[in-house]
Amino acid sequence: MITGAATAAPLSESIAPAKKKPVLTVAHITDVHIRAGDDAPARFKKCLEDVKKHDVDFFLNGGDSIHAADYKDVTREQMLEYWKIWDECTATLKDYEIHSCIGNHDPWWAAPSEQDEMYGKNYVVKRLKTPGRYYSFTKKGWHFIILDGNNSKISLDDVQFNWLKNDLEQLPAGTPVVLMSHYPILGATPILVGGGHSDSKQLKSLFYQHKDKVKICLSGHQHLQDSTFYNGVQYCCNGAMSGFWWGKGDAESAAPNYYQETPPGFAILKLYADGTVTNTYHPHAY
Template sequence: MRGEINKDNMKGKWIILGFMLYGACVQAKIVDSQFCFAGKVIDKNGRGVAGVVVNNGISFTTTDAQGTWALHSDTTRSKFVSISTPAGYVLPQNDGLADGFYVPVRVLALAGGKHDFVLEKRTETDDRFHYIAVSDPQVRNERDFKRWCQETVPDMVEVIDSLKQSHEVVGMTLGDLVWDNMPLFDNYKASLKNTGATFFQCIGNHDFDRQYQGLHNMELASPVYGEMVYESHFGPTDYSFNIGKAHIVTMKNINYVGGKSYLTSLTGQQLDWLKKDLSYLPEGSLVILNMHAPSWNRISPDGNIRNAAQLKEVLKNYNVHVFSGHTHFFQNNEVSPVLYEHNIGAACGGWWTGWVNQCGAPNGYMVVDVDGNDLKWHYKGTRRDFSYQFRIYNKGEFKSQSSFVVANVWDWDSACKVVWFQDGKPMGEMEQFVDSDEERASELKNRASAEKTGHLFRAMPADGSKEIRVEFTNRFGEVYTKSIRL
């Protein structure tokens, strides 16, 4: 163990030295930032892989028949060259953490501008896989990290162990891996090693080094910038890969201005990058887009990105599911018939203070079954069965609705139905309303500060009634039932 720690420390020192040397060279002479990087994408037998999309964060190319690629790059703006792994090849990983699909430009520069990506061809193709989306672990200290490791991670591993018996499992953490505590990235990485899934990452507003602004806000050729520590652990913040029939994209949508201050938005350069990335797909393709902040929340919309309309325009020709976090509440947004946003509950819920998110959804994560172009999803409450898809409050328990039985149905959308029965008699649909969840409000010193949510439903029992049963039918026709005695 001691040897491993020393090895990691030495690796960290070389990374820092590389940044310093590279930054010094760029500052000394800006013209030296212009490179022509090149290489090949090859399989395990050394054969070239044709048609692989390669990009440097700005420019794109594809490999030729021999697997050769070349990109002119300005290293003051481009920090990585990465590939979009084709669906016919295994997703590169190291101990279950996504790796090997990118190379830092500083490494390329020191290696004479040459790099070969090595892929393993799949023995068989499968259009079905499982996708786990996790938002906001947001560990700040030893206490938070202990809860993450003792609650969320074992829960996910148990689910992954079951899922991987049938199909491959891909994991994606949607940002705020840590809470402004950069040294915890090492601990976080260790916690996700060898889960049985291949885990990718997205950057959140708490994953920036708060000493600096984001790269595009820093002075040109600055050797340091806000994403630098994150990137040294996880690689580029904007990247894509393919599995089954799905094209999966992850993007930074935090415009970081330093000292914890930020705007939720994509830059024009990023929107152009996304447009180029998607141009290699047939129209109508399934796209899964991962970002930290949401775009189209209607209730409590403060976290939405500023240029959601421009993003929608870029995505309009594809069948898109967006997964986001940031808000610590659950909201499904049906933006158009081909654009659906899942702003999911956080793993840490209300910042590890209790067991629920701001909207009352339990601490948890999303489990998605991708079958060709179709998605079927279920939110998994940590330490809860999959059957726990809503909560019911008895009459008098929900203080602002004391005359009603209230159901909190977090994964609700317009294709769902919530009905109730009084002493076995069907009473029709429950009334939907907007309010703060009772459990979350009761956790706060100031109840009035609790966030509002739109996935609450109520029904007023008649005097003398004995039992209320609530049935939630999700968009996939699955029925979940809970009953209470009055």
């Protein structure tokens, strides 16, 4: 058994520039899988209060915000209940921006028809209040790109890839970039459990063309924590807020609430004016 005090210590941390202050401090939460059971709403709210203690400027939400709307037997009522709980919990973040991407469990595919207003990804965009299923924005000299990998074989569709290519090309040289996808683009976890981008070679080649810009790629999906450094880019899969889907775990769980060896938690990113970024994963004990 690992105590709550032990799980409160950060699991991983990059080296910060000496004697420099970050221009932004950003929270990365992912795989919340919010639902009514296992006291998940109250536990999630406690997690959010812990995140706030890090004086974050805004939140990046990596998807799978709700438990699982994608299963064939999920009713409209169940899906709406998940989103209602999500809204109630995130109401505690009314003073913060939340920039979200779409997870595979967020869209409701069991609607009576594709013309149903609640069918698929467009409804998720509406509920998460995002500009679209993929988009970008800039804050304090850092550019943020939010991707949608929920396409054939976990990939960017052609239209989205061309948009990404153009978005990077339009940035002034040396502009530091954070990318977020629900799924890992590169890393160790796809070797262990699958679930990574099938277009990883195409993406890493694009990033290499813009190696003066692309600094870090964030993901979730795996519920496993992993940090990989390749061609000057950090690839950070940042565990899951829900850990073992808010459950106690199974035979592979290293401790209660863990998924395999990864405890539930969230990441704090510190972004510096010189393009340096640190990613620290903080386990939580709720």
